[in-house]
Amino acid sequence: MNKFAFHTMVLAFCCGVAAPVFAQDAQKKEEICFESRKGASEITKREIKPGLPNVKCSPKTGAALWYGDPFDGTVPMGKMPLLEKIPEGHAVIKPRSEKLAILPMCGTACHNGVGPAFNPPTLPKGKKPTPIPTMAGLLPGIENLQHGRGGIWCLDCHHTTKRDKLVDHFGDPVSFDQPQLLCGKCHGDKLRDWRDGIHGKRIGEFTSTGKKRWFVCTECHNPHDVQDGARNRGFIQLQPESPPQLPRGLKDAKHEKLHPIPH
Amino acid sequence: MLSMSSLMGTAALMVQSGDAKAAVEWAEHFQKNYRLMTAEEKAEARARLERRYSAEYGKQVSVDTTEAQPGVLMGYALNIRKCIGCRRCVKACVEENNQSRGNKPGERIEWIQVLRMERGEFSKDKMNHGYPEGLGIQVGGNAYTPAGAVLEGQYHYEPEAVPEKDATYMPIACMHCEKPPCVKVCPVRTTYRDPDGVVVIDYNWCIGCRMCMGACPYWARRINVANPVLPKEAMNPVTHYLGNRPRMRGVVEKCHWCLQRSRHSRYPACVEVCPVGARKFGNLLDPESEVSLILARKNVFRLKAELNTFPKFFYFYD
Ligand code: SF4
Numbered sequence: 001m002n003k004f005a006f007h008t009m010v011l012a013f014c015c016g017v018a019a020p021v022f023a024q025d026a027q028k029k030e031e032i033c034f035e036s037r038k039g040a041s042e043i044t045k046r047e048i049k050p051g052l053p054n055v056k057c058s059p060k061t062g063a064a065l066w067y068g069d070p071f072d073g074t075v076p077m078g079k080m081p082l083l084e085k086i087p088e089g090h091a092v093i094k095p096r097s098e099k100l101a102i103l104p105m106c107g108t109a110c111h112n113g114v115g116p117a118f119n120p121p122t123l124p125k126g127k128k129p130t131p132i133p134t135m136a137g138l139l140p141g142i143e144n145l146q147h148g149r150g151g152i153w154c155l156d157c158h159h160t161t162k163r164d165k166l167v168d169h170f171g172d173p174v175s176f177d178q179p180q181l182l183c184g185k186c187h188g189d190k191l192r193d194w195r196d197g198i199h200g201k202r203i204g205e206f207t208s209t210g211k212k213r214w215f216v217c218t219e220c221h222n223p224h225d226v227q228d229g230a231r232n233r234g235f236i237q238l239q240p241e242s243p244p245q246l247p248r249g250l251k252d253a254k255h256e257k258l259h260p261i262p263h
Numbered sequence: 264m265l266s267m268s269s270l271m272g273t274a275a276l277m278v279q280s281g282d283a284k285a286a287v288e289w290a291e292h293f294q295k296n297y298r299l300m301t302a303e304e305k306a307e308a309r310a311r312l313e314r315r316y317s318a319e320y321g322k323q324v325s326v327d328t329t330e331a332q333p334g335v336l337m338g339y340a341l342n343i344r345k346c347i348g349c350r351r352c353v354k355a356c357v358e359e360n361n362q363s364r365g366n367k368p369g370e371r372i373e374w375i376q377v378l379r380m381e382r383g384e385f386s387k388d389k390m391n392h393g394y395p396e397g398l399g400i401q402v403g404g405n406a407y408t409p410a411g412a413v414l415e416g417q418y419h420y421e422p423e424a425v426p427e428k429d430a431t432y433m434p435i436a437c438m439h440c441e442k443p444p445c446v447k448v449c450p451v452r453t454t455y456r457d458p459d460g461v462v463v464i465d466y467n468w469c470i471g472c473r474m475c476m477g478a479c480p481y482w483a484r485r486i487n488v489a490n491p492v493l494p495k496e497a498m499n500p501v502t503h504y505l506g507n508r509p510r511m512r513g514v515v516e517k518c519h520w521c522l523q524r525s526r527h528s529r530y531p532a533c534v535e536v537c538p539v540g541a542r543k544f545g546n547l548l549d550p551e552s553e554v555s556l557i558l559a560r561k562n563v564f565r566l567k568a569e570l571n572t573f574p575k576f577f578y579f580y581d
């Protein structure tokens with residue numbers, strides 16, 4: 001290799017390293033924090049009024065810690081049976097589909113109804129998801145689906161022909177923005193509690209007809225991984241915020257572990 | 264007796280002497296107990312505070328004085344099975360309510376405590392290990408390994424990730440009792456219960472005697488032993504007189520269900536950040552509110568119910 005080429009390489013290498021650093025700088029200015037669970041929904045910090053942000057992020061865990069504007073980036077929820085009593089526009093959600101980057105391609109690029117000619121369509125007999133290399137590439141670990149304890153598979157939730165949609169009780173397509181219409185198929189008790197505000201999360205105005213942002217099922221639960229793993233209670237484990245200040249004169253909190261219950 | 268007008272006269276004199284700060288301090292020092300103030304006096308106090316805080320924190324600070332709304336009795340419910348102990352509620356409360364956040368001892372104040380408790384054991388193989396031997400499981404769990412029925416536990420837990428296996432988390436803050444022991448003991452009556460169910464403090468009248476801290480069975484009250492440390496950029500400029508306005512050294516503070524929000528129908532800060540939706544807030548007089556529905560439908564208990572404090576904060580589980 002001649003000297004010139006080597007220098008060019010070094011230069012290119014440096015630029016290659018430098019570019020992401022600059023990019024990081026740009027990103028740093030834009031503070032983004034995750035809401036319920038990591039990877040589901042995010043919110044970008046901005047000012048509503050001088051000195052009043054729309055959100056505050058945790059410097060330790062990156063979680064949203066405080067909402068100045070609870071309706072940031074929301075759209076009307078859409079029709080929901082038995083929620084008709086809520087005035088128009090008072091139930092809003094953050095669209096899930098915007099977060100699902102490949103969704104617009106699902107129904108056109110691969111599952112466009114042309115594909116391998118299934119005529120008549122033959123579907124797998126078993127409930128175990130068949131390993132499909134492309135899907136496994138897009139969704140690592142999907143062949144080991146942690147939902148339904150082996151009793152369900154992809155097309156119990158995803159629409160057979162319209163792959164950018166979910167599917168409800170009657171085989172009709174459901175938008176990814178309204179997963180509750182699908183999840184309620186099996187988890188009816190949870191759907192009822194969610195509708196009444198007992199299960200799940202809502203932010204905004206607390207009066208029963210007030211304007212609220214509703215968190216939909218998949219903002220808190222990962223539908224492909226909800227079963228007990230290294231966690232309990234159906235919610236993915238996350239990093240906690242820092243503990244309270246130690247009482248004056250104490251170096252650590254060992255005394256707390258000396259409680260008298262023999263285990 | 265000193266009349267208000269003579270005080271105002273003195274204050275005006277001092278303003279004329281050019282010492283505006285002294286005038287404000289003078290007026291504040293002789294301010295009446297908030298509950299006894301007339302609407303005009305409240306408006307005056309409000310304007311004074313807004314001016315002072317705005318100058319101090321370098322932004323437009325508002326001090327709300329909205330009264331309890333008729334037809335509202337606030338209530339809170341927390342799903343004890345859902346809480347994962349992440350402490351986001353604790354930090355949200357600090358962001359919302361302008362607590363002191365220094366690093367020296369006594370300078371960091373948090374109103375919510377999250378207590379981590381060992382889960383009691385009801386394991387199959389121990390079912391028969393109760394006392395006396397052979398008679399099966401005893402009330403409150405196995406006699407040798409009681410269920411987490413005692414309020415013994417850890418506040419300073421710090422694992423990589425929560426929830427931990429075999430742990431239960433119990434957040435505790437002011438319970439907004441219907442018969443609050445703190446109100447009974449306060450010698451200057453600066454803490455009282457408003458008609459919408461919130462137990463509030465007029466910080467200006469607090470003498471820092473800490474009687475209420477001793478009386479509260481729920482360890483809800485905190486005192487500013489040091490000068491509160493509140494960075495300008497972190498200060499929340501939307502405040503309420505009885506709520507999150509900046510406090511001074513030597514006064515007691517505690518949860519007030521985010522009055523500055525809840526008096527305007529907004530959820531408290533801790534409700535809004537809880538990632539698992541364990542925290543529920545609403546109007547107990549509205550049968551359709553989420554808290555009313557929880558009381559109607561779920562298994563509910565109040566902490567230390569035997570003390571007859573009648574908290575408006577309920578714990579529940581599915
Ligand atoms: S209601 Fe408000 S003041 Fe009370 S604990 Fe929650 S965040 Fe803090």
Ligand code: SF4
Binds near residue numbers: 348
């Ligand atoms: S934010 Fe919710 S889950 Fe986290 S400690 Fe508080 S109540 Fe528990």
